[in-house]
Amino acid sequence: MKILVTGGTGYIGSHTTVELQNSGHEVIIVDNLSNSNINVLDSIEKISGIKPEFEQFDLIDTEKTTDFFKRNNDIQGIIHFAAFKAVGESVDNPLMYYRNNLFSLVNILQGMKDNNIENFVFSSSCTVYGQPEELPVTENAPIQKAASPYGNTKQISEEIIFDTVKVSGIKGMALRYFNPIGAHKSAIIGELPLGIPNNLMPFITQTVIGIREQLRVFGDDYSTPDGTAIRDYIHVVDIAKAHVIAVERMVNKKMKKDFEMFNLGTGNGYSVLEVIKSFEKVTGEKLNYKIVDRRAGDITQVWADTKFANDELGWKAEKDIDEMTLSAWNWELALKEI
Numbered sequence: 001m002k003i004l005v006t007g008g009t010g011y012i013g014s015h016t017t018v019e020l021q022n023s024g025h026e027v028i029i030v031d032n033l034s035n036s037n038i039n040v041l042d043s044i045e046k047i048s049g050i051k052p053e054f055e056q057f058d059l060i061d062t063e064k065t066t067d068f069f070k071r072n073n074d075i076q077g078i079i080h081f082a083a084f085k086a087v088g089e090s091v092d093n094p095l096m097y098y099r100n101n102l103f104s105l106v107n108i109l110q111g112m113k114d115n116n117i118e119n120f121v122f123s124s125s126c127t128v129y130g131q132p133e134e135l136p137v138t139e140n141a142p143i144q145k146a147a148s149p150y151g152n153t154k155q156i157s158e159e160i161i162f163d164t165v166k167v168s169g170i171k172g173m174a175l176r177y178f179n180p181i182g183a184h185k186s187a188i189i190g191e192l193p194l195g196i197p198n199n200l201m202p203f204i205t206q207t208v209i210g211i212r213e214q215l216r217v218f219g220d221d222y223s224t225p226d227g228t229a230i231r232d233y234i235h236v237v238d239i240a241k242a243h244v245i246a247v248e249r250m251v252n253k254k255m256k257k258d259f260e261m262f263n264l265g266t267g268n269g270y271s272v273l274e275v276i277k278s279f280e281k282v283t284g285e286k287l288n289y290k291i292v293d294r295r296a297g298d299i300t301q302v303w304a305d306t307k308f309a310n311d312e313l314g315w316k317a318e319k320d321i322d323e324m325t326l327s328a329w330n331w332e333l334a335l336k337e338i
């Protein structure tokens, strides 16, 4: 199959490209390289033996996107990762987020409609659930008002896809990621945060390697067993593999509805302190951290009900928390050598 991967040089996109190529699919990447590096293409080739086709342009550029789809109307499926993803930045600059994340989506769907491309997989997020009332959270849990413009772009995007699917031959699938961490076992690709990381895992590895001085643990007064917030961390390679299954399900016409949603999590919740403990155990390193106040906008706890994804996709996350934290560390060590 020929699959378009937007944002394919990014964190989840690069891991997914590797898994798609390992499964025999042909990948074409479109990326504007706004938050990634062109060298990732060579890294993908090192792992999978194939350098994916690549075009650099911005998907918010309607003319370029239209032209791209005209030239590539033999694409069978699209996995759309390309988006801005920093929660805090989106609060400071909402229009930048709405423009980038929504215009690009509309352009792609238009390109699909005009060229009869049917299958669209969307990078969504568990952020759409807010703080769920019931845990583990299922795909049927009510969508809550987004806590940030970033989260809102994920909600609105799902609605745009849903509305489009209703009146076109396009089929959509939203994959709602919990907290992807870790890196490919080769340590050749991984997360490359620009500037100071917002997310927990890269902040931990950068602190231990000496780039940052100290991790701030945001709050130990949550109503959780150790007082720190709980998330469902999932290995990025498990996420990547789910995308291969998802796009194959679509192209092979196995969908039960024209728009499907799946949680991509492990079903296990870990607190911030438990992640730190895992990291220190598997690496033998000591992390310098201190407890500070809660971070605005953070929820107390969330983890996925994975039954629907397990049963319907035949997919299950395989890697445990220790494998996640160790692979993140090995990637940080490899980055030091570059």
Ligand code: UFG
Binding pocket: 085, 087, 125, 126, 127, 151, 178, 179, 198, 199, 200, 201, 203, 215, 216, 217, 218, 219, 229, 230, 231, 272, 295, 298
């Ligand atoms: N944390 C710290 N210190 C840090 C960074 C994070 O204590 O320096 C804590 C957070 O407070 C939170 C946990 O670590 O309890 C995880 O935080 P992340 O920033 O890594 O992840 P979030 O759960 O806040 O956000 C992630 C994605 C978002 C997505 C959201 C959905 O980054 O894109 O999950 O819940 F919207």
